[in-house]
Amino acid sequence: MINKFYIFFQCLIFLGCGSDMQPKPNAYLSLEYPEADYKKTEIEFNFSFEHNNLAEFKFEKKSSPRLIYPKMKATLYLTYNSVKKNLDSLLNDAYKLPYKHISKAKSIPEKIFINKEKQVYGTLFSIVGNAASQHQFFLTDSLNHFLVGSLYFFARPNYDSIYPAVKYLEKDIIHLIETLEWE
Numbered sequence: 341m342i343n344k345f346y347i348f349f350q351c352l353i354f355l356g357c358g359s360d361m362q363p364k365p366n367a368y369l370s371l372e373y374p375e376a377d378y379k380k381t382e383i384e385f386n387f388s389f390e391h392n393n394l395a396e397f398k399f400e401k402k403s404s405p406r407l408i409y410p411k412m413k414a415t416l417y418l419t420y421n422s423v424k425k426n427l428d429s430l431l432n433d434a435y436k437l438p439y440k441h442i443s444k445a446k447s448i449p450e451k452i453f454i455n456k457e458k459q460v461y462g463t464l465f466s467i468v469g470n471a472a473s474q475h476q477f478f479l480t481d482s483l484n485h486f487l488v489g490s491l492y493f494f495a496r497p498n499y500d501s502i503y504p505a506v507k508y509l510e511k512d513i514i515h516l517i518e519t520l521e522w523e
């Protein structure tokens with residue numbers, strides 16, 4: 341009797357050693373966005389740039405415009421400051437801001453921008469991981485103007501699910517940086 345039970349038990353083990361059957365995990369949507377169509381800002385600021393037509397341009401204060409992407413539930417917040425012998429503190433604050441997300445970020449690569457012709461210098465920080473903000477940047481002419489930008493999504497920060505939108509908006513931010521001109 342014990343022999344039969346032993347043989348039956350071994351058969352169960354061998355039959356159960358095949359490939360594991362597991363339910364498929366839920367997949368994220370494959371999002372595709374239209375080709376970007378850029379236009380120059382029409383509102384008078386101390387700076388101008390080209391922005392994507394998908395974005396709604398809003399502002400409450402003249403120094404704090406926002407580009408709202410309703411379909412992506414994202415907002416690019418911009419903050420302008422005049423440089424008045426305070427460039428060191430503005431730069432210090434601009435470098436601290438992305439590193440507030442370090443606890444959730446896997447990495448924070450930096451991309452430096454230099455446009456001597458337009459006198460636009462700055463850095464774009466890409467926050468990789470489940471952080472609240474995915475991109476932050478600052479731009480300055482080092483003498484009079486200082487602009488800070490932060491991209492936020494109004495969704496739980498799940499980097500895998502918002503990745504297509506992050507990459508699409510990264511192109512918009514780079515285009516904004518490359519077309520920025522001080523007034």
